Amino acid sequence: MxxxxxxxxxxxxxxxxxxxxxxxxxxxxxxxxxxxxxxxxxxxxxxxxxxxxxxxxxxxxxxxxxxxxxxxxxxxxxxxxxxxxxxxxxxxxxxxxxxxxxxxxxxxxxxxxxxxxxxxxxxxxxxxxxxxxxxxxxxxxxxxxxxxxxxxxxxxxxxxxxxxxxxxxxxxxxxxxxxxxxxxxxxxxxxxxxxxxxxxxxxxxxxxxxxxxxxxxxxxxxxxxxxxxxxxxxxxxxxxxxxxxxxxxFDHTRVASPNVAVPFRSDRLNILFTGTLYASFRNPAPFFETVARRSDVQLWIAGNLIGEFPAVSRSTSIRTLGPLTHAEVLDAQANADVLLSVGNRQADQIPGKIYEYFGAKRPILHLYSNEKDPGRALIGTFRRGWNAADDAESSDAVLDMLVDRWLDGSLEQGLDLESDHAERFSxxxxxxxxxxxxxxxxxxx
Missing domain, CATH: 3.40.50.2000 (Glycogen Phosphorylase B;)
Structure with a gap:
């Protein structure tokens, strides 16, 4: 060049x-x-x-x-x-x-x-x-x-x-x-x-x-x-x-449908992950183990799991949905209580799903295993959700906070989900x- x-x-x-x-x-x-x-x-x-x-x-x-x-x-x-x-x-x-x-x-x-x-x-x-x-x-x-x-x-x-x-x-x-x-x-x-x-x-x-x-x-x-x-x-x-x-x-023109392919539960906080997880470098194992022990959270996974994820297969609190169409994924994102974003172990990459989540206008929980994870700044700067370290103690604490907010109807309080500031990511x-x-x-x- x-x-x-x-x-x-x-x-x-x-x-x-x-x-x-x-x-x-x-x-x-x-x-x-x-x-x-x-x-x-x-x-x-x-x-x-x-x-x-x-x-x-x-x-x-x-x-x-x-x-x-x-x-x-x-x-x-x-x-x-x-x-x-x-x-x-x-x-x-x-x-x-x-x-x-x-x-x-x-x-x-x-x-x-x-x-x-x-x-x-x-x-x-x-x-x-x-x-x-x-x-x-x-x-x-x-x-x-x-x-x-x-x-x-x-x-x-x-x-x-x-x-x-x-x-x-x-x-x-x-x-x-x-x-x-x-x-x-x-x-x-x-x-x-x-x-x-x-x-x-x-x-x-x-x-x-x-x-x-x-x-x-x-x-x-x-x-x-x-x-x-x-x-x-x-x-x-x-x-x-x-x-x-x-x-x-993200597609700034899309209007989501209320009819979704995911059977969200009314008696639990519904957290949705869409995308691909890799056991070698994008693997929220401590978070999965924490969710697996809880009965007030339902984690839905729509996408691909590359490698072994033991907690996913043994807990009813974690459900894999198999492949959905891209349209079904976008509709599900817009209707979930919380969207789960998982950062890579290396700080020189950021999963593109985090930008797609911005278009869904739902709260985002971003898990990081690297202090320099670039996703942390995005979530914090635009007040789109919360960051949490991917360890057992942090996972329990953030899930307690999310469930409390969900129960009292304040899940979106303090967040900026409707702002046009995110249009720069369209x-x-x-x-x-x-x-x-x-x-x-x-x-x-």
Whole structure:
């Protein structure tokens, strides 16, 4: 990358919409895949299109038995291609097995219905391939996505801005190829840095070199935290340029339905967690153990549990809901008594769900295991809820306080749940910030 800095807020966002751009987003993870990065680009592309920009997305053609993610905005043109011989073939086989078990109807079957033994073989094979193929096995998509780039080139398409969405790393490599082919401005969206604490230890040096390689060739980069921006600038002091912070967001236009898929109880305080928990680095085990012993709290978990969580399976005070559609999740968030946010053990990441919770306008309980957890400042600054250390004593104390407030009807007292101050975290605001940054980069070329 090149350049030394820019004040993005100095660009008038109203003037940006009168100068529409052709934007090409390369995102392996995009609906119907339902993940944080997929939802990020679902919402950002929709907002960019609503601002008058011409948006195209190159993505995979994954097939899902039950689609949990929202459908792409009708104004966004989507080009899909085969994910690759290993992942793509496994996906097709999974859907055929699901269709066979449901009498030939893939839509009626969940996407995880493949035989347990076959799933185990797939996971093992993928784990091995992820260690062998750099950055991981999803790099096999490069050859299929590159064919789409060539077709667009032959059609005369010339984007003004190319965005490569990470993860996975193949999106960044395709972004570099697109910049070279079209001569467009390239933004590397580093939702997570390439080199992270959960990268294989043997590969971290290689990951860091690849990270520098990408930053050197991109015109700018997006990250989700100021601390990550500073870390990348420190790591690549001779090669860094313009890096902008564009975190996750929430849909400021959505009106929640009172009809929810979660059977909330009227005789208990209902706490809802939505998202993904990892036993290795986002694991509120002390809080779970505390909830498991109580009869005045009901904890609902909608999402994925990666690893072992013993307290979840042995207590009736904790219920897992399995996969819900994104719309069902948003409706449940807006109707829960309290929303549970769990910080990572590492302080250079913040789960994007915390911003989505802002849109639900419900009290948030944020658990932290690292004193530098960036979620603590968000909750405190905007008076959206409470922070608590993830240990047994703090968990009991905060639950006692919440139950008392719930019983006397003062759960929201002292909080600022309706304030428009949080609008800065909406997807519309994030899209405007992205465009401001892109315009500033183009002015420097």
């Amino acid at each position: 090149h350049g030394t800095g820019v004040v993005c807020g100095s660009v008038d966002s109203a003037s940006l919409t009168s100068q529409p751009m052709k934007i090409l987003v390369i995102a392996y993870e995009f609906p119907p895949i339902c993940s944080a990065q997929s939802l990020r680009w679902h919402y950002l592309t929709a907002e960019l299109a609503a601002m008058g920009h011409s948006v195209r997305v190159i993505t995979t053609d994954f097939r899902m038995g039950r689609e949990l993610a929202p459908k792409p905005d009708s104004r966004v043109e989507v080009f899909r291609s085969f994910p690759g011989l290993f992942v793509g073939t496994a996906n097709r086989l999974e859907q055929r097995l699901a269709a066979g078990r449901r009498g030939g109807s893939a839509a009626a079957a969940p996407s995880s219905t493949a035989d347990g033994g076959l799933r185990g073989i797939y996971r093992l094979a993928r784990k091995v391939l992820d260690q062998v193929v750099f950055p991981d096995v999803r790099s096999e998509w490069y050859f299929f996505a590159a064919r789409v780039l060539r077709r667009l080139d032959r059609s005369g398409y010339r984007p003004d801005l190319v965005i490569g969405s990470h993860e996975p790393g193949v999106d960044l490599q395709l972004g570099i190829a697109a910049k070279r082919r079209f001569g467009a401005t390239l933004l590397a969206d580093l939702g997570d840095p390439v080199d992270t604490v959960y990268s294989p230890r043997w590969r971290r040096r290689l990951d860091r070199r690849y990270e520098g390689y990408v930053l050197e060739r991109a015109d700018g980069a997006l990250v989700t935290l100021e601390s990550v921006k500073q870390e990348l600038e420190r790591r690549h002091a001779q090669r860094h340029g313009l890096i902008e912070v564009v975190p996750q967001g 997807w519309r605001a994030k899209a405007e910030r992205l465009i401001q940054f892109a315009v500033s980069l183009q002015n420097l070329r």
